[in-house]
Amino acid sequence: xxxxxxxxxxxxxxxxxxxxxxxxxxxxxxxxxxxxxxxxxxxxxxxxxxxxxxxxxxxxxxxxxxxxxxxxxxxxxxxxxxxxxxxxxxxxxxxxxxxxxxxxxxxxxxxxxxxxxxxxxxxxxxxxxxxxxxxxxxxxxxxxxxxxxxxxxxxxxxxxxxxxxxxxxxxxxxxxxxxxxxxxxxxxxx
Amino acid sequence: xxxxxxxxxxxxxxxxxxxxxxxxxxxxxxxxxxxxxxxxxxxxxxxxxxxxxxxxxxxxxxxxxxxxxxxxxxxxxxxxxxxxxxxxxxxxxxxxxxxxxxxxxxxxxxxxxxxxxxxxxxxxxxxxxxxxxxxxxxxxxxxxxxxxxxxxxxxxxxxxxxxxxxxxxxxxxxxxxxxxxxxxxxxxxx
Amino acid sequence: xxxxxxxxxxxxxxxxxxxxxxxxxxxxxxxxxxxxxxxxxxxxxxxxxxxxxxxxxxxxxxxxxxxxxxxxxxxxxxxxxxxxxxxxxxxxxxxxxxxxxxxxxxxxxxxxxxxxxxxxxxxxxxxxxxxxxxxxxxxxxxxxxxxxxxxxxxxxxxxxxxxxxxxxxxxxxxxxxxxxxxxxxxxxxx
Amino acid sequence: xxxxxxxxxxxxxxxxxxxxxxxxxxxxxxxxxxxxxxxxxxxxxxxxxxxxxxxxxxxxxxxxxxxxxxxxxxxxxxxxxxxxxxxxxxxxxxxxxxxxxxxxxxxxxxxxxxxxxxxxxxxxxxxxxxxxxxxxxxxxxxxxxxxxxxxxxxxxxxxxxxxxxxxxxxxxxxxxxxxxxxxxxxxxxx
Numbered sequence: 001x002x003x004x005x006x007x008x009x010x011x012x013x014x015x016x017x018x019x020x021x022x023x024x025x026x027x028x029x030x031x032x033x034x035x036x037x038x039x040x041x042x043x044x045x046x047x048x049x050x051x052x053x054x055x056x057x058x059x060x061x062x063x064x065x066x067x068x069x070x071x072x073x074x075x076x077x078x079x080x081x082x083x084x085x086x087x088x089x090x091x092x093x094x095x096x097x098x099x100x101x102x103x104x105x106x107x108x109x110x111x112x113x114x115x116x117x118x119x120x121x122x123x124x125x126x127x128x129x130x131x132x133x134x135x136x137x138x139x140x141x142x143x144x145x146x147x148x149x150x151x152x153x154x155x156x157x158x159x160x161x162x163x164x165x166x167x168x169x170x171x172x173x174x175x176x177x178x179x180x181x182x183x184x185x186x187x188x189x190x
Numbered sequence: 191x192x193x194x195x196x197x198x199x200x201x202x203x204x205x206x207x208x209x210x211x212x213x214x215x216x217x218x219x220x221x222x223x224x225x226x227x228x229x230x231x232x233x234x235x236x237x238x239x240x241x242x243x244x245x246x247x248x249x250x251x252x253x254x255x256x257x258x259x260x261x262x263x264x265x266x267x268x269x270x271x272x273x274x275x276x277x278x279x280x281x282x283x284x285x286x287x288x289x290x291x292x293x294x295x296x297x298x299x300x301x302x303x304x305x306x307x308x309x310x311x312x313x314x315x316x317x318x319x320x321x322x323x324x325x326x327x328x329x330x331x332x333x334x335x336x337x338x339x340x341x342x343x344x345x346x347x348x349x350x351x352x353x354x355x356x357x358x359x360x361x362x363x364x365x366x367x368x369x370x371x372x373x374x375x376x377x378x379x380x
Numbered sequence: 381x382x383x384x385x386x387x388x389x390x391x392x393x394x395x396x397x398x399x400x401x402x403x404x405x406x407x408x409x410x411x412x413x414x415x416x417x418x419x420x421x422x423x424x425x426x427x428x429x430x431x432x433x434x435x436x437x438x439x440x441x442x443x444x445x446x447x448x449x450x451x452x453x454x455x456x457x458x459x460x461x462x463x464x465x466x467x468x469x470x471x472x473x474x475x476x477x478x479x480x481x482x483x484x485x486x487x488x489x490x491x492x493x494x495x496x497x498x499x500x501x502x503x504x505x506x507x508x509x510x511x512x513x514x515x516x517x518x519x520x521x522x523x524x525x526x527x528x529x530x531x532x533x534x535x536x537x538x539x540x541x542x543x544x545x546x547x548x549x550x551x552x553x554x555x556x557x558x559x560x561x562x563x564x565x566x567x568x569x570x
Numbered sequence: 571x572x573x574x575x576x577x578x579x580x581x582x583x584x585x586x587x588x589x590x591x592x593x594x595x596x597x598x599x600x601x602x603x604x605x606x607x608x609x610x611x612x613x614x615x616x617x618x619x620x621x622x623x624x625x626x627x628x629x630x631x632x633x634x635x636x637x638x639x640x641x642x643x644x645x646x647x648x649x650x651x652x653x654x655x656x657x658x659x660x661x662x663x664x665x666x667x668x669x670x671x672x673x674x675x676x677x678x679x680x681x682x683x684x685x686x687x688x689x690x691x692x693x694x695x696x697x698x699x700x701x702x703x704x705x706x707x708x709x710x711x712x713x714x715x716x717x718x719x720x721x722x723x724x725x726x727x728x729x730x731x732x733x734x735x736x737x738x739x740x741x742x743x744x745x746x747x748x749x750x751x752x753x754x755x756x757x758x759x760x
Contacts (some may be wrong), residue, residue: 005197005251007575009584012205012392015582020212022590027663031671035664052654053647061575061645075251076369079244086212086240093217094225101221177645195387195441202395210402265441266559269434276402276430283407284415291411307700385577392585400592405574443683448685455631456749466592473597474605478718 006078007064013082014057020089021046022187024096042096045108049092052112055178056085056119063122066136069129077118077125082113105160105167112171113153120146149174194289196268197254203272204247210279211236214286232286234300235255242302246275246309256326259319261351267315272307295350295357302319302361303343310336329353340365386458387444393462394437400469404476422476425488428551429472432492435558436465436499443502445529446516457498457505481549485540485547491507492551500526505556529554576648583652584627590659591616594666612666615678618741619662622682624688625748626655633692636706639699645691647688647695654685675730675737682741683723690716719744 014019025046028035091111094104127137158169215236218225281301284294313336317327346360405426408415432551471491474484507517536550591688595616598605661681663675693716726740 002251002255007572008198008199008578009205009247011575012202012577013208015586016205016209017212018583018656019586019590019621020209022587022659023213023593024217025660027660027667031668032673035673036677047653050653054646057579058642058645061572062642065572071247072252075248076244079247083237083240086208089212090215091218097217098221103222103225107226125642165591184294188591192441192445195391199391199395199437202392203398204396206399207402210399213403214407262438262442265438266434269437271429273427279402280405280407287407288411291410293415297416306426362540382631382635382712383709385581386576389581389585389627392582396585397592400589402666403593404597427601452628452632455628456624459627463617463620466588469592476603477597483602483605487606 003064003067003070004052005058006070006075010060010082012059014053014085016059017085018050018053019134020155021049021092024089024093026156041099042093045092045096045099048168048175049088051175051179053085053088055175056076056081056115059119059178063126065134066117066134067126067130070126071129073125074122075098077122081115081118081122084111084118087111088115100164102164102167105164106157109157109160109167109171111152113150113157116146116149116153145177148177152177193254193257193260196202196260196265197251200250200268200272202235203336204243204275207275207279208240208243211239211282213359214279214283231289232283235282235286235289238365239278239359241365241369243275243278245365248307249309249368251364253316253326256324257316257320258324259318259321260316263315264274264312264319267312271305271308271312276303277301278305290354292350292357295354296347299343299347299350299357299361302364303347306336306339306343310340335367338367342367383444383450385516386455387441388508390458390462390491391437394433394440394465395475396425397465397469398430398433399520401472402520404469404473413569421479422473425472425479428548428555429468431555431559433465433468435555436461436495439499439558443506443516447506447510448514450506451509453505454502454509461495461498461502464491467491468495475537479545482540482547484538484543485544489533489537489540489547489551492554493530493537496526496529496533515531525557532557573634573637573640574639577631577656578655580630580648580652581627584623584655587655587658588620588623591619591662593657594663602666603740611669612663615662615666615669618738618745619658621745621749623658623744626651629689629748633696633706636704637696637700638704640696641699643695644692644699647692651685651688651692654681654688657681657682658685661669670734672730672734672737675734678732679723679727679737682744683720683727686716686719686723690720718747722747731753 023041025042028039088111091104091108095108098104120143123143127134130136152174153169156167156174159170160167215232218229244344278301281294281298285298288294310333313333317324320326342360342364346357349360350357389450406497408419468491471484471488475488478484500523503523507514510516532550532554536547536554539550540547593610595609598609613625661678662672665678668674690713693713697704700706722740722744726737726744729740732735
């Protein structure tokens with residue numbers, strides 16, 4: 001089966017999700033700088049979600065690069081990941097409109113948590129499609145980053161009800177952990 | 191003629207149709223969980239249509255994989271399929287806004303019925319372009335799944351006027367039938 | 381230079397223009413068939429524009445297939461064509477909202493006329509990039525279809541001010557002329 | 571790592587940014603030519619931004635063509651460029667709505683200035699990934715055009731507060747400088 005088509009489709013979808021987030025940003029009403037101020041929360045959450053989608057794109061890119069075989073299960077695991085990412089524009093817009101309320105902040109984290117779970121499922125489906133002793137399995141190893149991210153999301157979501165900004169601080173932390181593309185895979189590929 | 195360009199174009203279009211459905215989902219008005227409740231019917235129909243488009247993408251992927259030759263007729267048969275799929279976001283939005291009314295439920299099924307007819311036409315056009323005894327014809331065989339789907343749609347559409355939920359139950363059944371990618375083709379390809 | 385990237389970019393753009401047209405179609409307000417009636421003119425112009433963009437995609441596909449070399453001028457000639465096609469969703473929406481008024485009908489034709497001119501420029505730029513005696517030049521020959529289309533648009537635009545429906549009749553005629561992919565190129569390619 | 575996927579993703583994103591600009595153009599309200607007049611400023615800024623994005627696409631195309639190796643840093647430098655370009659539809663819409671006010675004109679320039687900085691960073695990251703004496707480094711040389719553009723943006727932005735039209739005149743000048751694809755690279759590639 002063709003890996004290229006899976007990559008192209010995923011890229012197209014992620015690009016499109018970014019588009020929809022841009023559409024939520026809306027053109028400012030008013031003719032001067034003051035018109036930009038009410039857009040600040042939306043802009044900051046846009047930047048955060050843009051970086052998250054960039055992280056997914058980068059890691060997806062690295063992961064697929066180490067892959068040799070795909071099958072029907074992989075297609076669906078990938079589609080499942082795309083489903084959760086497709087909800088990012090909605091939660092981003094909701095958080096941008098209500099940056100101090102706990103529910104939008106929690107839902108924002110829940111969608112990313114489920115995307116992370118879907119990513120883990122995709123990774124496992126890919127590994128089992130390659131067979132043991134594959135390049136991919138050797139490269140990713142214990143997947144510590146993935147596990148830490150899941151943990152951080154699980155902590156951040158209830159924290160949104162204590163102090164909303166604490167949840168966002170943890171989301172930013174997850175982004176920072178991942179900003180470096182997965183050196184393990186890159187190293188093995190080299 | 192280049193199969194790759196046909197695949198890429200179809201993928202782009204299907205990705206875009208999903209985008210438009212996401213745009214119909216709209217950012218919730220209100221700052222807490224209650225703001226999500228009125229979005230529930232739209233969300234559920236979004237999930238169903240997302241899965242249907244995923245099925246089309248997967249089967250299209252498998253079918254094209256077994257294809258060796260394409261021609262001008264194939265391009266148009268493919269474009270015809272994309273036309274009906276392009277209407278899915280509209281019917282999905284309509285059903286999401288009026289989940290208990292029979293007309294939107296029937297129109298939702300009609301568009302998927304016509305997409306299924308277009309898929310059958312595309313399949314036949316592809317088979318005749320490959321010549322007899324091709325991999326594709328051997329792989330698909332009697333196309334039982336396709337015929338059952340057409341039948342289920344044809345039953346579901348009038349049923350929408352008896353009990354609307356019955357129509358949806360049949361649509362979900364069609365989705366379940368197809369969720370497994372076409373093993374016949376996959377088996378033959380292996 | 382890479383022909384593949386030019387094709388992919390053009391396909392992406394054309395797919396996106398179709399998207400925007402779908403967005404103009406809007407989800408019906410109301411829960412039954414009557415809600416669909418006011419959408420009829422928008423739907424019919426959507427179908428016509430969908431077919432026109434399909435024609436451009438098909439002919440672009442065939443033309444690029446016969447091409448061996450591209451250069452910087454080709455990139456810009458292609459971008460110029462995409463510019464005019466990018467306006468199709470706007471004119472389609474305008475015509476759909478005012479199907480009996482002459483100005484929208486004329487503007488609809490003007491944009492397609494300019495797209496046809498841009499297509500001719502692209503074709504000539506491609507031919508001159510291939511050098512004389514190329515496959516492409518031999519295949520297209522006198523480009524009778526292209527010339528007839530330009531003529532029909534030039535007649536249809538002023539006719540919109542006599543009888544609006546006459547303009548649309550000629551647009552449909554142009555579509556019918558092109559619906560068959562360019563057999564000359566296909567024949568030579570075979 | 572695959573250059574093709576980076577190209578395809580960038581193309582998809584740029585195509586999508588153009589889409590969003592088209593969406594800002596909106597279907598005219600009213601049934602005759604007068605309905606088009608209030609859209610004129612939006613249309614002109616659309617044309618300018620369309621050309622700017624075309625320039626980025628062309629130069630990106632040329633630059634990547636001379637590239638042999640990419641790495642994780644390149645992916646992020648590219649994503650950084652796409653971030654600034656993603657804001658172009660918003661600033662284009664703002665300028666179109668308020669063509670005579672200095673703040674939108676300045677913000678329009680600032681986003682393009684930051685995109686130009688991001689492009690320079692991407693270029694340097696690519697050069698350092700190729701190693702010294704690469705085709706790319708030899709081809710681009712002193713990057714005079716890039717430096718002049720940065721300078722022109724830096725002059726135009728404060729000028730927006732003196733005479734708004736002067737800022738636009740300089741933006742158009744930058745566009746004219748770049749309209750010719752980078753002949754240095756093209757020459758070396760030939």
